[in-house]
Amino acid sequence: MNTDRYTLAALLLPAAVVFIAFFLLPLAHLFLIGGSGRLGWSAYTAVLTEPRYRSSLVSTVALAAATTAATLLISGVSGVFLSRSRFRGRALLTALLTLPLAFPGVVIGFMVIMLAGRQGLIPEITEAISGERIVFAYSMAGLFIGYLYFSIPRTILTVMAAAEKLDPRLEEAARSLGAGPLRVVRDVIVPALRPALAAAGAICFATAMGAFGTAFTLATKINVLPMVIYTEFTLQANVAMAAALSFVLGAITWAVLAAARTAAGNTVAAAG
Numbered sequence: 001m002n003t004d005r006y007t008l009a010a011l012l013l014p015a016a017v018v019f020i021a022f023f024l025l026p027l028a029h030l031f032l033i034g035g036s037g038r039l040g041w042s043a044y045t046a047v048l049t050e051p052r053y054r055s056s057l058v059s060t061v062a063l064a065a066a067t068t069a070a071t072l073l074i075s076g077v078s079g080v081f082l083s084r085s086r087f088r089g090r091a092l093l094t095a096l097l098t099l100p101l102a103f104p105g106v107v108i109g110f111m112v113i114m115l116a117g118r119q120g121l122i123p124e125i126t127e128a129i130s131g132e133r134i135v136f137a138y139s140m141a142g143l144f145i146g147y148l149y150f151s152i153p154r155t156i157l158t159v160m161a162a163a164e165k166l167d168p169r170l171e172e173a174a175r176s177l178g179a180g181p182l183r184v185v186r187d188v189i190v191p192a193l194r195p196a197l198a199a200a201g202a203i204c205f206a207t208a209m210g211a212f213g214t215a216f217t218l219a220t221k222i223n224v225l226p227m228v229i230y231t232e233f234t235l236q237a238n239v240a241m242a243a244a245l246s247f248v249l250g251a252i253t254w255a256v257l258a259a260a261r262t263a264a265g266n267t268v269a270a271a272g
Contacts, residue, residue: 027250030243037240046241047248053228060225061252063140063147064208068201070144071151076197078152079159080189094160098153105150105213112146112218113137138218146214151207155200162196163189194263202260206253225249 035041047053082094100108116122116137123133136142166189174184190197212226219227225245233242 027247031247033240034244034247035240037238037244039241039244043241043244044248047245053245056223056225056228057248059140059223060209060249063144063224064205067144067147067151067208068205070148071155071204072197072201074148075152075155075159075200076193079156080163080193082156083160083163094156097156100149101153103150105146105211105215106217108146108150109214109217111149112142112214116142116145138222140222142218143215143222143224146218147208147211150211150214151204155204158196158200159193162193166192198260198263202257205256205260209253209256210249 034043037043039046042049047057078097082090082097103111114120116135118133118135118137120135120137123135126132126134170188170192171184174188179187210226212230215222215224215227216230226249229242229245229249232238232245
């Protein structure tokens with residue numbers, strides 16, 4: 001028994017060392033730096049008390065939530081369809097939908113500019129139709145499109161993997177009892193996919209909360225927390241405030257991930 005414990009401890013030791021060295025110690029150091037500035041420890045509450053930081057936090061959370069909701073809706077429908085349908089060109093369509101996995105955030109930002117920037121495709125089309133150029137690449141709408149384009153491939157793959165494991169007999173039983181298509185989706189498919197959707201949605205939310213490359217590329221009129229942290233650190237040399245905002249951003253993201261993990265676990269337990 002003791003030998004098994006020593007073996008387990010030896011196996012866990014490298015992971016524990018890496019976790020402490022590359023996560024706990026840097027995080028503790030970041031927390032201390034955040035309280036060492038002009039505002040002291042109140043820097044951690046400034047994100048809620050100062051209008052500039054509060055508005056950026058609200059914008060960031062709202063954008064991440066909207067991106068997550070839209071991604072889950074689009075990817076949920078597309079993922080279930082692709083997992084159950086067999087048609088010519090299916091492999092090509094799946095490859096095209098997952099192509100953005102190969103692109104970093106900066107490249108996606110430039111693609112949004114090519115789509116809805118000042119010289120983009122959408123402004124040219126709207127000018128030809130109405131005589132007015134509609135440009136939204138450099139706003140929250142453009143960032144939303146970029147985050148959506150970045151998030152859909154990951155979620156589709158997760159949903160497809162989960163949908164392939166669904167038991168079709170449950171849907172057949174629901175139909176035999178008189179359930180319509182929408183009722184089958186609501187009462188059978190969605191509950192079965194809920195753990196996968198919760199996990200994919202949490203990752204999507206966390207990515208949208210902290211993504212920087214796309215926001216930096218489109219940052220003309222965008223007020224999100226990663227850009228505020230960048231501004232505080234590079235342009236204003238306010239390292240303490242940047243550290244405090246980074247810690248708060250990380251804490252919020254971690255809380256969402258933990259809640260999603262708990263929800264997914266409870267769902268699995270209930271389903272079993």
